[in-house]
Amino acid sequence: KAGVTQTPRYLIKTRGQQVTLSCSPISGHRSVSWYQQTPGQGLQFLFEYFSETQRNKGNFPGRFSGRQFSNSRSEMNVSTLELGDSALYLCASRLRLAEYNEQFFGPGTRLTVL
Amino acid sequence: QQQVKQSPQSLIVQKGGISIINCAYENTAFDYFPWYQQFPGKGPALLIAIRPDVSEKKEGRFTISFNKSAKQFSLHIMDSQPGDSATYFCAASRKSGGGADGLTFGKGTHLIIQP
Numbered sequence: 040k041a042g043v044t045q046t047p048r049y050l051i052k053t054r055g056q057q058v059t060l061s062c063s064p065i066s067g068h069r070s071v072s073w074y075q076q077t078p079g080q081g082l083q084f085l086f087e088y089f090s091e092t093q094r095n096k097g098n099f100p101g102r103f104s105g106r107q108f109s110n111s112r113s114e115m116n117v118s119t120l121e122l123g124d125s126a127l128y129l130c131a132s133r134l135r136l137a138e139y140n141e142q143f144f145g146p147g148t149r150l151t152v153l
Numbered sequence: 154q155q156q157v158k159q160s161p162q163s164l165i166v167q168k169g170g171i172s173i174i175n176c177a178y179e180n181t182a183f184d185y186f187p188w189y190q191q192f193p194g195k196g197p198a199l200l201i202a203i204r205p206d207v208s209e210k211k212e213g214r215f216t217i218s219f220n221k222s223a224k225q226f227s228l229h230i231m232d233s234q235p236g237d238s239a240t241y242f243c244a245a246s247r248k249s250g251g252g253a254d255g256l257t258f259g260k261g262t263h264l265i266i267q268p
Binding site: 074082084085086087097 | 184185187189194195196197198199202204242244246254255256257258259260261
């Protein structure tokens with residue numbers, strides 16, 4: 040079974056631009072979460088989508104948004120990019136909204152903001 | 154507020170030795186504690202996880218020890234091998250309506266196993 044896939048793997052943008060990242064979960068998984076990984080802050084939860092609805096959100100500004108499609112694929116959008124948005128953005132999927140958060144991560148999209 | 158504190162930041166262990174990484178949490182509502190392993194250029198991979206109703210869980214060379222009263226849990230890697238060299242993250246989550254919240258991660262431990 041294929042794992043979580045993310046595209047693109049690398050992106051370079053300039054301040055003020057916007058960016059869209061894509062994630063395809065493991066086949067059959069209906070929940071998709073997004074995380075930001077930086078050397079300073081570590082891994083931080085952005086949001087989670089299930090059945091096309093955002094059900095959980097971390098402590099990030101409204102410039103960070105996402106959506107999920109009927110096939111469970113998800114996109115994350117960051118508007119008005121700032122230098123501090125440079126990070127590895129990780130997508131994770133899980134089968135269902137179980138009580139315990141057993142998540143499987145993709146390889147990430149490395150975003151560099153110049 | 155850092156809800157999960159992980160130590161040490163880096164660790165060097167000789168091949169065949171025991172690697173021990175510790176985590177402490179603050180939120181008593183946390184009820185699921187996974188460990189992830191991350192190699193350079195890869196996403197974190199789920200290694201092993203524990204729930205607070207047990208004090209220890211073992212899978213192969215990897216063991217989680219859990220102390221609910223102290224709000225601490227640790228990862229032990231027995232017979233450490235060079236292939237275990239990676240960054241390890243502890244994490245925690247809690248139940249919420251309809252399922253668990255997002256994972257809260259420790260800052261990570263960079264483990265090097267010397268041959």
